[in-house]
Amino acid sequence: MxxxxxxxxxxxxxxxxxxxxxxxxxxxxxxxxxxxxxxxxxxxxxxxxxxxxxxxxxxxxxxxxxxxxxxxxxxxxxxxxxxxxxxxxxxxxxxxxxxxxxxxxxxxxxxxxxxxxxxxxxxxMEWIDKDPFRRWKNTFEKREREFLSANELSNLETYEFPIERLERVRDLFVFSCYTGISYVDVMKLTLNNISTGIDGNNWIFTKRQKTKTPIKVPLLEPALELIRKYGNHPMTMITGTLLPVITNEKLNLYLKEVAILCGIKKNLTFHMARHTFATTVTLSNGVPIETGLSSWVIQKLRPLKSTQGSGK
The missing domain is CATH 1.10.150 (DNA polymerase; domain 1)
Structure with a gap:
């Protein structure tokens, strides 16, 4: 029946x-x-x-x-x-x-x-008659976003690593500190992403994989030095990328070793590089990140690099 x-x-x-x-x-x-x-x-x-x-x-x-x-x-x-x-x-x-x-x-x-x-x-799609989330509220705890100070960034940049893989991981992190570009977007950068801006300087032009929004970032000297460093590296010659490719899991795992060797007490993750860019490299120098970093910013930030390197 x-x-x-x-x-x-x-x-x-x-x-x-x-x-x-x-x-x-x-x-x-x-x-x-x-x-x-x-x-x-x-x-x-x-x-x-x-x-x-x-x-x-x-x-x-x-x-x-x-x-x-x-x-x-x-x-x-x-x-x-x-x-x-x-x-x-x-x-x-x-x-x-x-x-x-x-x-x-x-x-x-x-x-x-x-x-x-x-x-x-x-x-x-009307697969259910009632939304079980109609009375639900997601609650997120506010957390302070960590970033590296100028001294911490300087110590990281100048540290002599005994292991090459840790040096490569450090370099990837530092590149993001001076560009603000996320891990997934750094990994797919090629020479085709570098063009001359209206100010006559080299810029990176790409799109965020996550949101598809355009990225327009000036190539500050520290980031440009790293591109030159890996220009003829065996790893980049194979992949055609600007910098060596490594998985996100290994990158963040090795960053723990990097932090210990450099005496950094913070929980060093690759995402922290973006906060360092937004705070130490730009905002701490009186530059709002939403300005797009004009050529004036490039000239303003170059002395920062030399000052850090001298230990002042």
Missing amino acids: LPRINFEGKKVTGKLIKAVYLGEDENSKTLQNLIDYHSRKIEKTLAPGTIKNFKITEGYLFNFLNKERKTSDIYLRELDYKFLCDFENYLISYYPKDHPKAMSHNTAMKHIQRLRKMVTLAYN
Whole structure:
């Protein structure tokens, strides 16, 4: 005997009856169905790093289902406010492998934020009748963004590393300190990205992979020196890039060694280079970053390099 079916004003056809009976209609979509659809949707529209982050969130979701709900999948209609609260509690008490402490609050919120984007997609496609996030508020803890001081940057630039790989990692970090360019964008820079600006100086012209927004940055002398240094390096000759290519994971891992050798007590990450550019290299010299760094800025910052190198 067929179960009672609510067709909700839809035109009843044999195909519809079969889909409802077999659980293949939109009201029977599961979390796995949503993740599969979302993965296909973002496959060619988002940056590889963003896609990777979604994969990590999906992994936590299914780990949560297996451990806390004793199941491998759930219907989307089962997503509710309690599910979100339970998932949050699971995340903030989770100890990632090889980490000394549990996941931070802000990291947990990032995972829930990604889940929200997927659920919003399901809601807009009418796969669910109610948005479980309608009363949910993501709360992020404010943190001071760390950057290197002029002295720390000088010590980093002048330190003699006994291992070549650490020297290369240092150089990549310093290049970002003087350009403000992110890891993923530094890795794909080639000679084609260097042109002469209207001020007659060399500039880097590219686009941010993450946002597709244009990047126009003057090549300050310290960054230009590094490009010259690696111009004929075997690694750059193979890749055709301005600087040696290294994975983000290894880069940030080796930066820990770099920090120890240079006596830097801060948690040195490649992203800190962008904050150093915005603060120590520009704002600390009275230059608003939104000005685009005119030729006057280049002339203003060159003495900074020579002063740091002299230890004054």
